[in-house]
Amino acid sequence: MTSGESGVIGRGITIRGNVSGTEPLIIEGAIEGAISLESHLTIESSGKVAAEVEVETLTVNGTLEGNIRARQMVAIHAGASVVGTIAVPRVVIDEGAVFKGSIEMDFELPEGV
């Protein structure tokens, strides 16, 4: 367990619908629909997510398809497969990760640019 209470969607579980909350969530199973968290979302290597995702921070080790909006950071690790659009201030894509889609880092452009 990491800091605080952390929910786990195990690998035998499939959820179709909307998932929302304020605490960290670890996904080892499958989710189709939408995820809205005011916290950290981790998709483990066995996890399969096809959803609109809105979170604080996101770590992907598994499969993710959909549009991602993160308020802080998205990390796509080796072995992960992500298809979709990412809107976030900070992105890390490791070597060995697969990504197809667009990234929009919504930072403030300097004056006069």
Added chain:
Amino acid sequence: MANTVIGASIVIDGEISGEEDLIVRGTVKGRITLRENLSVEQGGVVEADIETQNATVSGQVTGNIMASERVEISAGGKMVGDLKAPRILIADGATFKGNVDMDV
């Protein structure tokens, strides 16, 4: 083996299905279909029709439960809906409103 835990702040609106134990401390609306054990813990709120093997209710359930083995409403548990299971246990201190059908 890691169970699935729906934490206290989590709200799920939709359908949950699976083949492993599920612990609900948050809120689930919709439908739950499991081949294992469902535990709605204290603080957990479920508004769903439930199909499972075993169910233990220490929180609140609104909906019908159909269990292939056993349903337990623990002390403090609140259940509104129909129960259908071969074995049903309602503890002293539990609140229940609905029909009970043990003839599966």
